[in-house]
Amino acid sequence: MNSNFEDKTVIITGGSEGVGAATARRFADAGANLVLVARTRKTLDRIAEELDGQASVLLVRMDVSDTDACHSLFKKAMLEFNGIHVLVNNAGYHKRGLVENMDADDLGKMIDVNLKAPIILSRLAIPYIKESGGGAIVNVASLAGRAPIPAAATYSASKFGLRAFTFALGQELAEAGIKVAAVSPGPIDTGFIMSNIDSVADITFSQPMSTGDEVAEEILKLCTNNRRERSMPPISGLLTTMSYLFPWLGKRLQPILNAKGQRVKRKLKAEMRAAAVEAER
Numbered sequence: 001m002n003s004n005f006e007d008k009t010v011i012i013t014g015g016s017e018g019v020g021a022a023t024a025r026r027f028a029d030a031g032a033n034l035v036l037v038a039r040t041r042k043t044l045d046r047i048a049e050e051l052d053g054q055a056s057v058l059l060v061r062m063d064v065s066d067t068d069a070c071h072s073l074f075k076k077a078m079l080e081f082n083g084i085h086v087l088v089n090n091a092g093y094h095k096r097g098l099v100e101n102m103d104a105d106d107l108g109k110m111i112d113v114n115l116k117a118p119i120i121l122s123r124l125a126i127p128y129i130k131e132s133g134g135g136a137i138v139n140v141a142s143l144a145g146r147a148p149i150p151a152a153a154t155y156s157a158s159k160f161g162l163r164a165f166t167f168a169l170g171q172e173l174a175e176a177g178i179k180v181a182a183v184s185p186g187p188i189d190t191g192f193i194m195s196n197i198d199s200v201a202d203i204t205f206s207q208p209m210s211t212g213d214e215v216a217e218e219i220l221k222l223c224t225n226n227r228r229e230r231s232m233p234p235i236s237g238l239l240t241t242m243s244y245l246f247p248w249l250g251k252r253l254q255p256i257l258n259a260k261g262q263r264v265k266r267k268l269k270a271e272m273r274a275a276a277v278e279a280e281r
Contacts, residue, residue, distance in 0.1 A: 006031035009081040014091035016043035018190035022212035028055035064117035084128040085135035089118035096199040114158035134177030136223040146240035181222040185232040202261035
């Protein structure tokens with residue numbers, strides 16, 4: 001598959017907002033048919049209206065942790081477009097806090113949405129992508145899946161698992177014409193973290209922030225290039241690798257990164273307050 005996705009069908013979970021919506025716009029620009037999956041009809045309708053006339057769009061309102069709904073998703077996509085070429089597992093759930101203070105259901109939901117659902121969706125997608133002549137599966141992981149984040153133990157675990165699944169599945173499908181890869185961003189300037197900024201670990205903000213569109217661009221590239229993972233930004237990927245290989249280094253850097261993150265968070269909150277005041281004028 002080349003960078004031209006004309007008449008290719010792309011399924012994007014979490015496809016109505018943030019990175020998912022940015023990815024939908026990118027694939028629409030490349031000529032793809034889109035199957036956008038999300039839980040909220042209002043946001044799905046909004047992105048569909050935006051892309052009206054630019055791409056053929058099928059909207060599927062569902063919970064990706066519902067296995068029956070996942071089976072139904074592919075049947076609907078095939079009925080609408082008669083082929084499936086790319087699956088982007090972007091839907092995510094993050095409830096922040098110390099494990100001992102968390103509701104057990106929230107811990108389970110993070111695993112269901114962030115890890116179990118991509119595994120099931122990938123399994124279901126494989127025969128359809130093969131039948132359509134090949135394509136790609138791209139999983140949206142996280143730098144939290146490369147280095148553990150305080151007050152995000154289960155989220156980190158789900159993204160660690162997603163990366164391992166991605167790499168192993170890629171080996172299984174190496175001769176099947178299906179590229180499997182992961183993008184692992186640090187903080188992204190979307191509502192996923194910005195709407196709950198106080199609950200986000202300070203160390204998260206020590207790393208440069210990406211935009212949803214930048215992540216979307218990498219997702220498209222991963223469909224066709226030879227990389228199995230793209231860390232964003234690259235310097236943060238290198239830092240997480242060094243911290244993993246040399247735990248003593250990560251331990252020494254943590255106080256420095258926490259302090260930097262606190263400064264950045266204070267600045268971001270001040271900017272958000274100023275923007276709110278300006279909007280009320």
